[in-house]
Amino acid sequence: MTETTVSRSATTPRWARKGTVVLLTVALALVVFGTTTQTWLNVTLDPSDVRVAPLKVAGSKAATAVTALALVSLAGALAASIAGRVARWIIAVMIVISAAGIVSAGATVLADPLSAAQSAIASATGIAEGNADVQTTVFPVIAMVAGVLLALSAVVLLLAGRHWKQNTRYKSAAAAAASGTGEGTNAEHEASEDLDEIDSWDSLSRGEDPT
Known part of the structure; x- marks a missing residue:
C-alpha cells in the first residue's frame, strides 16, 4: 500500500468510505427489490364464502414500477463506485427520483389497494373492475421505508464523494x-x-x- 493510499484512508471518515456508502445503497435497493417478490395484497374474491382461498398479489404485480425503480437504483449504486464527481451527481439525482417513485407507488397501493389488485382480479376471474375484499401486508410499508432511506443514501453519496480522491x-x-x-x-x-x-x-x- 502506498503512502498516498494510507494518507487518504486516514483522512476519510469511516462513514464516508466508498465501500461503506456503496454497499449501503446497494443493500437498500436490494431490500426494495426483495419486497416486490413478496405478497403485498391478500384478495378475497368472495367474502361470503370462507372456502375461497385468498388471492395473493405480489408487489411486482401490485406496483409494477417499483421493481424497475429498484433495479435503476441498484445499477446507479454500482456505477457510483467508479464514477467521477459530475457523474456521481447525476447518479445521486437518479437514485433520489427512483426513491421518490418507490415511495409514491407504495403509498398508492396503501391508499387504494382494490385498484392495485384489479389486474390480478381480472386475470383470476376474467372480470374487469370486480369487487373484492383486499387486505395489505407489511411489505408495501417496508418498500416505502427503504425508499426513503435510499433517497438519504443518495445525499450521503454526494457528501462522501467529496472525500473520494482519484488514485x-x-x-x-x-x-x-x-x-x-x-x-x-x-x-x-x-x-x-x-x-x-x-x-x-x-x-x-x-x-x-x-x-
Whole structure:
C-alpha cells in the first residue's frame, strides 16, 4: 500500500468510505427489490364464502414500477463506485427520483389497494373492475421505508464523494505500461532484425539471394 493510499484512508471518515456508502445503497435497493417478490395484497374474491382461498398479489404485480425503480437504483449504486464527481451527481439525482417513485407507488397501493389488485382480479376471474375484499401486508410499508432511506443514501453519496480522491497509482501504472510497451516494441524490433539475419543465412544455404 502506498503512502498516498494510507494518507487518504486516514483522512476519510469511516462513514464516508466508498465501500461503506456503496454497499449501503446497494443493500437498500436490494431490500426494495426483495419486497416486490413478496405478497403485498391478500384478495378475497368472495367474502361470503370462507372456502375461497385468498388471492395473493405480489408487489411486482401490485406496483409494477417499483421493481424497475429498484433495479435503476441498484445499477446507479454500482456505477457510483467508479464514477467521477459530475457523474456521481447525476447518479445521486437518479437514485433520489427512483426513491421518490418507490415511495409514491407504495403509498398508492396503501391508499387504494382494490385498484392495485384489479389486474390480478381480472386475470383470476376474467372480470374487469370486480369487487373484492383486499387486505395489505407489511411489505408495501417496508418498500416505502427503504425508499426513503435510499433517497438519504443518495445525499450521503454526494457528501462522501467529496472525500473520494482519484488514485494517482492508476496514472503511474498507465505510464509504466506505456513505457513497458515502448521497450517491448524496441525488443521486438531488435528480435525481428535478428530473425531477418537468420532468414538471410538460411536463404543463402539454399542457394537463394536474400537481397
